[in-house]
Every structure is written in C-alpha cells, then in structure tokens.
Amino acid sequence: MTLFPNYHRAPVTFSSAKNATWFDDKNQSYSDLSSGIGVYNVGANNPKVVHALTQQAEKIWHIPNLYSNPLQEAVAQKIGGDTYTAYFANSGAESNEAAIKLARLATKKQTIISFSNSFHGRTYAAMAATGQDSIHAGLPMLSGFSYAIFNDINSVKALITEDVAAIMLELVQGEGGVVPAKPEFIQALVKLAHDNKILIIVDEVQTGMGRTGKKFAFENYDFEPDIFTSAKGLANGVPVGAMLAKNDLAPALAYGTHGSTFGGNPLAMAAAEATLDVLDELLPQLSTKIALFWEKLSEFNALNVVDDVRGLGMMAGIALNIPVNTVVTDLLNEHIIVLSAGNNTLRLLPPLTIPTDQLLKSLDKIKLYLSEK
Ligand SMILES: Cc1ncc(COP(=O)(O)O)c(C=O)c1O
Incomplete structure (x- = not known):
C-alpha cells in the first residue's frame, strides 16, 4: 500500500x-x-490566473514572512478593503484555526459556539468546531466548543455564557447538505452577538469567492462579520487560505502569537490576485x-x-x-x-x-x- x-x-x-x-x-x-x-x-x-502564476514562478516562489510582502498587501486590500486586516494561511482549516485563536486572544474568553452539521476542517480546533459526531469519532476533543442548532436562535441563546468568545458559522452549510441560513436567523444572531459582546466568525471557505453570487456570502445577508475566513476558490486551485478580521481586532494577533512558513506564498498570492480580478469582472x-x-x-x-x-x-x-x-x-x-x-x-x-x-x-x-x- x-x-x-x-x-x-x-x-x-x-x-x-x-x-x-x-x-x-x-x-x-x-x-x-x-x-x-x-x-x-x-x-x-x-488563462489570467495561469499567466499570473507562471509569471510569478519565473520571479520568486517563496519569501519567508520575515520580509515585507507587497503581494500579500495587495491581496489583503482586494479581499478586505479598508475594513479588515488579513492573515494568510494555506488551507481552510488553517484559516479557521487562526480565526478561533484570534477570537480567544481578542476577547480573553474561550468558548466558541458553532452549529450542528457544520464543517470547518480537519485540524484540531477546526474539527472541534465542526458539529458532526462522525468527524469527531474515535478522537478526544478539545474543550471550549459548544454546538447550537442551525437556524434555531433559541438554541444559541441557551448556550450564551460569560465565557463565549465567538459564534462561528457557515452562511450556507456546504458539507452539511447545502443548507442556507435563514435571513431572520442571521438578523437575530447578529443582534444576540452584539448585545452580548460576542464576535461572529463566518467561515466563507466554501461560500466565498463568488460562489453565492456575491464575493462573500455575508453580502447576501447584509452584515459584516467580525472575522471571516476564505480558502478553496481564493487562488482558484493554488493552496491558500485567509483569515480576515475587523481592523480593531488586529492587535490581538500580536508578534509571536501565530505564523506559517508558507502562508501567503508569492505563487498563491499571484494566483489569488488574478482570481480576484477575474471575479470582479465576472460577478456583475x-x-x-x-x-x-x-x-x-x-x-x-x-x-x-x-x-x-x-x-x-x-x-x-x-x-x-x-x-x-x-x-x-x-x-x-x-x-x-x-x-x-x-x-x-x-x-x-x-x-x-x-x-x-x-x-x-x-x-x-x-x-x-x-x-x-
Ligand atoms: C466551510 C468549510 N470550512 C473549512 C473547510 C476546510 O478547508 P480545507 O480542506 O482547505 O482545510 C471546508 C472544506 O470543505 C469547508 O467546506
């Protein structure tokens, strides 16, 4: 074998x-x-992504995150504009790990509420956030996660404690069966989070990059999450992930708190920049x-x-x-x-x-x- x-x-x-x-x-x-x-x-x-990737391959493939990286800054600006600060990873799961870490560091609270039938990836915290028993089977789980019922605001209210850092969700559950969040559920969730000073993390790994007709699915629901993640379509097949957070959360991911050798690799950034340009032409x-x-x-x-x-x-x-x-x-x-x-x-x-x-x-x-x- x-x-x-x-x-x-x-x-x-x-x-x-x-x-x-x-x-x-x-x-x-x-x-x-x-x-x-x-x-x-x-x-x-x-063709535009192939062109960007092959051009970049001729120049430089890898720059450690010890040096300035204008390509990362350009992609960050295209995804998050002036509202969000970006961290680049290599996959969806890794981006979600960064989101969970940031939420905990920023709030100094631990609990992440996620949802039944959600999927956030296979690394440990992303897997713990995933609300599917079959994905946890046979493995000890991390503490600090609780699970509400998707589209049921009362089930979220029942889990609110002083220790909740963030509510984490997909706006259309992908692996869980393509189940869209109801607009009235999201409206109530945003209010609940706001009233209780809880962050909202939207996992846009599958719903992002135009998949739902907007660049990110939260645009369909008319709110801005505190944190969101992207991967899959971000560089149209070159492995990459991103975690975006409102600018005021940025100081919590202080020097030395997180990092990655490959995250934001020039090849991935060149492909992501071209993908985002193609998407801007396509979406309208x-x-x-x-x-x-x-x-x-x-x-x-x-x-x-x-x-x-x-x-x-x-x-x-x-x-x-x-x-x-x-x-x-x-x-x-x-x-x-x-x-x-x-x-x-x-x-x-x-x-x-x-x-x-x-x-x-x-x-x-x-x-x-x-x-x-
Ligand atoms: C919503 C969502 N989050 C996270 C992931 C994990 O992404 P990756 O496989 O790149 O780690 C996936 C993968 O299917 C996903 O659909």
Whole structure:
C-alpha cells in the first residue's frame, strides 16, 4: 500500500482541464459541476490566473514572512478593503484555526459556539468546531466548543455564557447538505452577538469567492462579520487560505502569537490576485446565469426521487430519497462530475465561468438520469 485509505477514489485519472471541462488520461471529456469541491470558481486553468502564476514562478516562489510582502498587501486590500486586516494561511482549516485563536486572544474568553452539521476542517480546533459526531469519532476533543442548532436562535441563546468568545458559522452549510441560513436567523444572531459582546466568525471557505453570487456570502445577508475566513476558490486551485478580521481586532494577533512558513506564498498570492480580478469582472454579469440555473433546478422538484432543492447562487443541494453515492458514481460514468453532501444530498458547485449551454445540458442529463430512477 502506498496511500492511506482515508479517501474513496473513483477509478478515473484526470490529466488536464479547461474551464468546466476535465479530460481523463484517455482524453475523454467530463462536464464539471463540482469546481473540484468549490475550488475552480473562475474555471480550471483560467488563462489570467495561469499567466499570473507562471509569471510569478519565473520571479520568486517563496519569501519567508520575515520580509515585507507587497503581494500579500495587495491581496489583503482586494479581499478586505479598508475594513479588515488579513492573515494568510494555506488551507481552510488553517484559516479557521487562526480565526478561533484570534477570537480567544481578542476577547480573553474561550468558548466558541458553532452549529450542528457544520464543517470547518480537519485540524484540531477546526474539527472541534465542526458539529458532526462522525468527524469527531474515535478522537478526544478539545474543550471550549459548544454546538447550537442551525437556524434555531433559541438554541444559541441557551448556550450564551460569560465565557463565549465567538459564534462561528457557515452562511450556507456546504458539507452539511447545502443548507442556507435563514435571513431572520442571521438578523437575530447578529443582534444576540452584539448585545452580548460576542464576535461572529463566518467561515466563507466554501461560500466565498463568488460562489453565492456575491464575493462573500455575508453580502447576501447584509452584515459584516467580525472575522471571516476564505480558502478553496481564493487562488482558484493554488493552496491558500485567509483569515480576515475587523481592523480593531488586529492587535490581538500580536508578534509571536501565530505564523506559517508558507502562508501567503508569492505563487498563491499571484494566483489569488488574478482570481480576484477575474471575479470582479465576472460577478456583475453572473445574475442571469444564476437565474437560469435555478429555473432549471426548480424542474427537479417534480421528480419522485427528489425531496428538496435548495441553495444560494451557484451552490445547490438536491436532497434525494435514493442513495446519493450511487448517483455520484453513475453520473461520473456518464461524464458529469458532481458531489454529495450531508445526508443524501446531491451537491452542485459549477464553476461560475461554465458556459450557460453546458450548464443547462448537464442539468438536463442529471434530470433525465434521476427521472429514470
Ligand atoms: C466551510 C468549510 N470550512 C473549512 C473547510 C476546510 O478547508 P480545507 O480542506 O482547505 O482545510 C471546508 C472544506 O470543505 C469547508 O467546506
């Protein structure tokens, strides 16, 4: 054995990709409605990102965080403007670790309230924040985490103590089954946090970078979190993560409190800067595609095997009453790449750049397949 058995790998080898089309080692094409689990938001091998990355590769790959880094400053400005201060990491989980650490250092309190069915990553604090027993199984957990019920404000109120540093959530639970937060829940949560001087951490690892139709999902809910994290689509496939916090929290992550060898690596920053530029051009025109996506998805409600269709922007969950893993495998055999999530939900995260006709044709194929079940 060469690799740990911690993943199930389908017997297909992808060797190249262009926008929403991937090619296997026999040069057969596949339509991608997954973005490689929410990563290729501006399309695989986006030419502007490839250009930025290859240009940077010719110049310098690695600069230790001992020296000034204008690339990091440029990306920080593009993500957080004048409101937020940035720290760069290498993944979503690592960004969430930084967010949890900052919230605790800034408030001098310990407890993080997170939610049932949330997902925040596999490192220790991110895993402890994740509200899924299956992810904790067999491992001792860190203290200082408590779990409320998503979209249930009373369950959050019941957990408020003097020791709560932050409430941490995804605005659309991704791995948990593509479940959007209700606007009235977020409104009540923001008020509750404000009244009790509790920070709000929004995990935008999956919902960010245009996925919900806005650069970050919190823009759909009309509030600014104290802290938010990004990764996945941030550099369109080059590993990177970011933790952004309101400027007044910045002093709490003082010299020596946190760090990373690779975080904010020049290759990742060049790719992130180009990705953010592409996104700025793309987002104003995305609403038509999103409307067509949801028009087509609404037809799925009539299918016998479909219990629910939900989501936001270019993030959709189709809850099924047949085993979703078989559906994912069968669709892969039909050369359509989709994902599962939560309890039997088919998850669709197409690249935002997918040609509309490709998107609609792929959805028609999925609909036909599901209608024959
Ligand atoms: C909402 C959310 N947070 C955190 C993570 C963890 O990110 P990573 O796998 O980059 O550590 C994920 C990954 O799926 C995620 O969806």
